[in-house]
Amino acid sequence: MISRMNSSAMVVVEHGRIVYSHGDLTAQSYLASVRKSILSMLYGIEIARGHLDTSKTLAQLGIDDVGGLLPNERQATIQDLLGARSGVFHIASYPGDFLSEAPPRGSQKHGTYQLYSNWDFNVLGAIFERETKQNIYDALHNDLARPIQMQDFRRDLQKKEGDSTRSIHPAYPIFLTTRDMARIGVLMLNHGAWKGKQIVPRDWVAKSTSVVTPASQLNPSFVRRGRAGYGYLWWVLDGPWNNGPYEGAYSGFGAVGQYITVIPKLDIVVAHKTIPRPPNFPSVSEAQYFALLDRVIAARTGVMPRARGPTMAPYDILLTNARIVNGTGEPAFSGDVAITGRQIVRVSATPLPRDSALRVIDIKGHVLAPGFIDMHAHLEPLLGMPDAQSAVRQGVTLALGGPDGGGPWPFGTYLDSADRAGLGINVAYLAGHNTIRREVMGTVNRAPTPDELARMTHMVGQAMHEGAFGLSTGLRYIPGFYSKTDEVVALSKVAADSGGIYTSHLREEGLGLLEGVAEALEIGRQAHIPVVLTHHKAIGQQMWGKSTVTLHMVDSARSAGTDVMLDQYPYTASSTGLDVLVPPWALAGGREELRKRLADPVLKDSISRGVVEYLRNDRGGGDVRRVQFANVAWDHTLDGKTLYDWAVRKGVSPTPEKAAPLVLEGVLNGGASMVFHVIDEGDVRRIMAHPQTMIGSDGRLSRPGEGVPHPRNYGTFPRVLGEYVRVQHVLTLEQAVRKMTGMPAQRLGLTNRGCIRAGCFADITVFDPATIADKGTFTDPHQYPVGIDWVFVNGTPVVAEGQFTAARPGRVLRHELPRR
Template sequence: MSPGRILLHGGDLVDGTGAERRRADVWVEDGRISAVTEVRPDIASDTASGTDAHRLDVSESVVFPGFIDVHAHDDLALLRPGGVEPKVMQGVTVDVVGNCGHGCAPVATDPRMQASYSGPVLGRFPETLPWQSFPEYLDQLSTTGLRTNAVALVPHGALRASITGYARRPLDTRELARATRDLDEALARGAAGLSLGLMYAPGDVADQAELVALARVVAAHDGILAAHIRSEGDDIIGSLRELLDIARRSEVRVQLSHLKVVSPRNRGRMPEILALLDAARSEGIDITADVYPYPAGSTTAAALFPGWTLSDGVPGLLASLETPAERARIITSMYQPWQQKENNFQALGAHGILLAGFQQPDNASYEGARLSEVAEKRGIDAAECLCQLMTEERGELTVVMFQMHEDDVATALSWPWSLIGSDGLPVQSPYTHPRMYGTFARVLSEYVRKRGLLTLEEATRRMTALPAERFRIPGRGVIRAGAAADLVVASPERIEDHATFAAPRHFPKHVRAVLVNGEFATLDGIATENTAGALLPIERSTI
């Protein structure tokens, strides 16, 4: 559906800059905002000011810039029919993919290993991928009509796996030279930066020299380093200091991934974390963060196992689980604290972990169940139960973990330098974390309207103009003449997030329309078939 010239008439405007809400008409033509004008009551038909225009009366709504999801895992979902509908239906018009070091490009030395490890995060991999390098993946995005726009980070884990697989050691001199060369090429071809997943194999074994060398390449391109730190629990301060030292030594701009503090014993530590981040900013370190507005996280179940079990990826873990002595060693380790990396199984207990992604018919009833419930049904210890399920499902399980306290989530959202990211997992299983469907609606309904934690204007800025600035996405995130026509029409007084932990796959209510590059991606709450999205160019600073 491409109506040509569009008039969004009679509504309020929250333009993304933080300016106060005001009444205005928004004109769209050729994919861009052609004018923002004073509301004219005399405009009352589909023919406006002498030119044909599709007129949409939005007098009961607010027009926002399209929301930018700075922490997405839609690397494959962008290319899959219907894969990003949960994002589009809540108003996301730009997806930043490649986060947490997980990715589908570059392709690992053993593609099956990459698919088994990252599949529970990115969704099921196809049998073959039509690219090998990261620039080839960018080419695929740029030549495919997308439902939403895309910005891509180079995933450190995938970059490493394309060179040395899942080896449990730092890169040697030759391998690091190749990694920096491949990263440099990807950034030159349009990648926005590099993402680290220091909790995940194989990035968790990278040493400081490797990380600083790669960060310097990113800095040379004025890119951004997005980082999932090693520990978000007991060792969070040490892990943050490691990241800040990388930034200090490389002068790279940093985006801290999903700012949070996990495990019940760390409840209330968010002010301490923000004090460290504020001190870093005062020192001159350019760091911001993203936050998802929920007390639970989600990831691959393989992350619940100690890192040394993943030297050969998930197949290696499965082989160890099928060896009685190794299985006993693993289970013993799961009940003990780990150094640096947070042991979420030990910290949360089986009751705090939900399971999803089951493929075996006999296990289908466990979808969305707590690990403690499944263990009780089977009459076995929870760690042994998890090992059984991983073996039966060949490692392709996703977990939802109730890690955080709501007070810490709210404190993180209140930090002036926090952006909004869903961290949603586009898995095809019946159950998934509700953040895939509800993140942006939840910010507006829960933290703006109900709690008053953020003003509508400030929340919008955190979801639009600020992320466009941080990720160097020109012409996005604001409503002004000449900007791209990525727009959302919604009612902030009525918008509701209907995705819950009990029933996550529900779209929000009262998002009336979404425009991507001037074309309706949704209209009257119904998805269209438009594929006007594109891989977006990145603007490099000349300073």
């Protein structure tokens, strides 16, 4: 069997003698995580010497890390770290753990939640050196290699590694040969003694190889289906497999195929390694290794080892009787979907056995689709509304924040805070041009100096390295309006170099729409960056129907080599701030500067005429009834009312000319969130039907009772499926789902989101295509949609049988830089 595997070397030692060997036992190579089991042995030695107290906390030891540890994280003890139960979910300097499966930082009390995390293990190395006053490799040489007479140990090969920008605590890779690995195993088999001398304390050998966390309690859940629980840096055979020849057995496991296994019942040690050489970097999985180990045991006992009693069902959740729409645009088909942990592990067109899962959910013939991906989401309230209920209940499992130039800053710090918040959905972010320009230049109306541009390009690069998916602009907003195209091109090139995208709230969406589209396309062409014309629309009656032109411009640009797409919300009203009715030049420097300008009769006249123009031909739509207040902090009695209503209340004639002073009064009072009813239904349908259009809500996270916001905050995705698929037939069901899932996932470079296939994350939305609908209106928007049965985020139900569960399985997704 071993000849058909990617094993580089293996040795079996029985009763102290080598009874089988394969490959080169003298080749030095990295042991991967077997290093942790060796560190456990060193800990046992130093604990016996009185140099290490396992009850000490990280706070007492003075342990900290990049960005700081949380107060409750500092209470973790050495003992917690040894059992991988620290509750500290800080990123490690070295990859190779389950941190991506961790709950939010600070959410678990130390000692109560097991998660295999390299941060724990690396910090154990740092604590060892600090407390014992010796280098970990010197200790390995003096206290293990020399006493057990390792044949090939080389101190010069041992060197710490790690990315100090992630964590200040490096990993401690260990290089050994297979025959020296076997000596480690024999030492443990002999209860820590070598040739009559106790090297590792006998009681520590027993303690460290006893189950601290049973296999049934390991995290993430898919690890529970293995054969082993966890001790103190050793994996211990547990549950149904802790019987017969495997009773009391334990192992050090390392990535790619590194193993030291001790089988006391048979007086056997097995050491195995796989050296991952290019170009294919072969490996031996844990399952393959145990299959090999079973045959070693059978060769000695004459019987293949078997689990005692039933093992855990292979799936956590089985979704049966589903109409699967997989996000590719392919026709729907009937089938079952199996979930283990955070992933879809099987999609079957034939029924799967119901006893193959811990939980079976009958989908009742409804549609099972990938969770919806919102390509334009205002997540500013996220830290105060981490459950994201208004998004979750419309089927959204991933939202892209930071649109319109408004990304967070400091970028990485904010993402870390969001990670710790415990989220109801997955979130990703764009770097915001307006945010960055404001940080560097304030709101001045001029071009940046070379130094200022250099600072902005550095900030974009920093955000990209910290996980931004691209750059967003809001060129109609302040201060983005004051930038020239070449400035945006320069910043977009930085984002492009890191594999990012460019999304643009155009400089104009009304009378200047065509010029705004042309500018975005030119930025994409010059910067060689994929473009998204976000919340695409034509504002104002004079521009209704012009989507025929803009869509032709998109098609032409694509034919010429510019990778451009669009996103859209399915409503005939937009929503933004009251300030959008004021000429941008008048807002330079902020509201106090505007107040000063209005004190000048000449400037006031010019500003007022500009407001009238916007009310007539842009967001005002020529009728002040089309201008609706959504949230007015300085007078909530206006929430839901229109500019017409306010004019009447004030005793002012409700015309654009007479209402303009009210607009300026409102802006000086602090502005307001607004809804503008100025989009044509024909343009909505035409843009939606375009093959490059995705769906994005442009909605803000909301909760009932706060203002009278745009109903898109609650109903964007159900409205597409109900109104534009079922009622108007603008799209087929498969087309609509693709625009909400597969297309945005592809635009973001996410190969394992927005899909229903084995290996995809289990972000799933289940809905009834016959009843799904948005319920919110422009006068009563705080209504959740109907027809959504289930929403799973990373394999956890956040909506179950139509009810919100308040689970928080969401994660902050960080864009990965392209490999060079």
